[in-house]
Amino acid sequence: MISRSHKQALLSVLIATVLGGAVVADADAQSRSSDRGGERRGGHGSTKAQVLYPEATREEPKGKPSSKMGGKLQKLFAAYNKDEYEETRKLADEIIAADGANDYDKAVANQLASQAAYNLDDNAAAKQYLQQAVTLNQLDNNGHFQAMLMLAQLQLQDEQYAEGLVNLDKYFAESKSHKPEELVIKGQALYQTEKYAEAIPVLKAAIAASPEPKDNWNQLLMAAYAEAGQTGEAVKEAEALAAKNPADKKAQLNLASMYMQADQMEKAAVVMDKLRAAGQLTEEREYKQLYSIYANTENKEKDVIAVINEGLSKGILKPDYQVYLALAQSYYYSDQIPQAIEAWQKAAPLSKDGETYLNLARVLHAEGRIPEAKQAARDAKAKGVKNPADADKIINLK
Known part of the structure; x- marks a missing residue:
């Protein structure tokens, strides 16, 4: 399974590769026949108008700037083109609130205000402006659909998945992108x-x-x-x-991870061993992944031992409970009992309970090391075991 944090990180990376292509109508000549590249965070310059959505089903509106707002729109674009984002928002808000502004004036003002807010890291405001620009439905297809796409992306970035998907579906359905x-x-x-x-x-x-x-x-x-x-x-x-x-x-x-999920452990081991031979295993999780592969493959105990000891000697593997336990078990099942006991002796104090001490006591008892077995059993009881009677049997040996 893929972790939530990894999913969110991947989402942010993917959005960052696309977000920022918003096209803003160029009102310098108060004409709807040209556009200007709207996203400044990435440093894009102005671009000549091009039809971005030749297959779009939306019929472009016939709206034009009002005579009363002509001068204000020119000031708005001048501020925006100079990267004066605070001033851009101030001027845009004035147009949006003006009694003499028509829907086209307001749509353009909302569009530029959204770009300014985005460049000022105010995504909440950017989404509000974009929603208003889309709702007013007065921009040309380039501006309208780019606003819709940017709104969807910002919603997804803010984990508003339902809203973002609705806008994405509408975007693809109408723009035919x-x-x-x-x-x-x-x-x-x-x-x-x-x-x-x-x-x-x-x-x-x-x-x-x-x-x-x-x-x-x-x-x-x-x-x-x-x-x-x-x-x-x-x-x-x-x-x-x-x-x-x-x-x-x-x-x-x-x-290697996919092979593991498919229970193809031998193939996973081959991939990981090539990386190990090339000196490319440099992180603890990578060594743990490799010895776990071997631990889940028959007759690979010696490989588990080699990987763990190499990781410990390089200081990549931390000497923790799981590492020592895997080492002890691999030594034991490969009939290297003294080494297994040594590893269990290191694992037991690190365990959350006394069960590992109890297993150690049993192995010591089987090897005839009775005094050590009794001490391990006492340590097991002190740390807590499910069945204290099992420890008592070893402690009370004559």
């Missing part, structure tokens, strides 16, 4: 709301439509397959991604 970088946002939103089966075809469409799909899109599709219980498809995605990026450690780790 097929842009892969926008489709992947919908796929991620569906994934985030645990609609994994619905997310899969959307993500596949995004990847198929892109000449160079990003690796994190494929990772998202792989995760959707896994969460939907389609482990075989998830493995295929992971294999393809790993083959495409043989030197990418993350892609290889993902492949």
Whole structure:
């Protein structure tokens, strides 16, 4: 399963790759025949007008700036084009509240105010302005649909998934956009709301439509397959991604994880061992993943031992209870009893209860080390065991 924090981080990354393409109508000439690039946080300059939505079903409104607001609109755009965002919001608010402003004036003012608010890190206000711009329904298709898309993205970023998905669905239905970088946002939103089966075809469409799909899109599709219980498809995605990026450690780790979920432990071990041989296992969780793979594979006790001891010697693995317990069990089942006892002696004090001490006592007793067995049994009782009588049997040995 994919953690919630990982999901949210991935959502933020995907949104950041798309958010910021808002198109703002250029009122310098008070004409609706040209546009200006509206998102400033990324440093975009002005762009020549182009039809962004040639297949849109929406008929563009015929609205024009009112004669009374012409001068105010010019000041508004002048402030915005100089990156004076506080002034932009102030002037936009004045137009929105003005009695002489028509719906087109207000729509444009809301649109520019939304960009200013976004650049001032006031997403709550940006969403309000965008909603008003969309509701007024006076912008050209470029501005209208970009406002709708940005609103949906900000809602998703703020975990307003239901609202964001409604706006995304409306956006795709009316704009007829097929842009892969926008489709992947919908796929991620569906994934985030645990609609994994619905997310899969959307993500596949995004990847198929892109000449160079990003690796994190494929990772998202792989995760959707896994969460939907389609482990075989998830493995295929992971294999393809790993083959495409043989030197990418993350892609290889993902492949190993998919093999583990598919209970293909031997394949997982091969992938992880290659990383280990190349010196690419540098984190504790990676060593734990590898020794866990071996621990869940028959006759691999010696490999568990080698990985744990290597991790401990490098200072990558912390000498904690789980590490020593896995080491003790692997020594024991490979008939290296003295080493198993030593590892259990290190694990037992770190345990939350006395059960590990009791197991140690039993092994010491089987090895004829009676005084040590009795002491371990006493330690077990002191720390707490489910059945104290089991410890008493060893303590009372003659």
